[in-house]
Amino acid sequence: HVKVQAPNGAVRKYSLCNDPAERNRYVIAVKREEQGRGGSLSMHRDVKVGDRLPTSVPENAFPVVADARAYLFIAGGIGITPILSMIRSFGEQSTAAWKLVFLTRTPQSTAFGDVVRRIGEGRVVIHHDYGDPARSFDLWPLLEKPNSAHVYCCGPRPLMDAVRDMTGHWSAQN
Numbered sequence: 545h546v547k548v549q550a551p552n553g554a555v556r557k558y559s560l561c562n563d564p565a566e567r568n569r570y571v572i573a574v575k576r577e578e579q580g581r582g583g584s585l586s587m588h589r590d591v592k593v594g595d596r597l598p599t600s601v602p603e604n605a606f607p608v609v610a611d612a613r614a615y616l617f618i619a620g621g622i623g624i625t626p627i628l629s630m631i632r633s634f635g636e637q638s639t640a641a642w643k644l645v646f647l648t649r650t651p652q653s654t655a656f657g658d659v660v661r662r663i664g665e666g667r668v669v670i671h672h673d674y675g676d677p678a679r680s681f682d683l684w685p686l687l688e689k690p691n692s693a694h695v696y697c698c699g700p701r702p703l704m705d706a707v708r709d710m711t712g713h714w715s716a717q718n
Contacts, residue, residue, distance in 0.1 A: 545605040545626070546570055549598040551590035554583035559625035559698075560602060561656065563632045570599060573655055575622040608633065612694040615642040616686060618707055620699020621649070624656055627698055631663060641693075646670045647681055647703065683710060690714040 549555050562571035574587045591597065608615070608630045619627040624646055634640060644664055648654040650672050660668055671681040687695070687710040695718060697707040711718075 547600040550583045550586035552586035556583040561625040561628050609694050614693035616693045616695045617644040618697040620647045620703040623699030644668045
């Protein structure tokens with residue numbers, strides 16, 4: 545994660561989402577929040593190609609356990625950004641089993657959809673609910689029985705709360 549100062553002076557924290565081996569630039573994704581506090585609006589409205597923004601050094605605010613035998617990643621919307629970096633950190637020759645459930649509203653609003661499909665062939669489920677709660681993805685079958693996988697979730701607060709509640713019977717280490 546890095547802290548970035550928007551042109552309006554707001555400082556916000558963003559997940560780096562480029563390949564960890566790429567050291568010449570930072571790639572972040574900023575979702576435009578019309579009802580937010582102004583940072584994303586300034587980033588969308590005021591930043592031009594080539595602009596340089598005050599940015600902190602990266603800090604790992606969401607570390608992945610390096611020696612786990614399996615991982616279950618659950619991402620909602622723009623919450624894919626830290627998850628994408630974690631998956632990329634495994635490299636192409638990862639021996640750890642991993643699965644990603646990526647929950648979005650529509651195919652058109654799916655950030656990094658093509659990238660996720662390409663690097664996670666056979667390991668990724670992308671589900672679109674089209675804003676209809678009746679079409680939500682049922683995570684319970686994946687979380688009902690604790691196992692050795694380490695579970696990582698990033699997304700809107702209701703998704704994170706639901707995953708926390710559904711994994712209350714899991715080992716805290718996982």
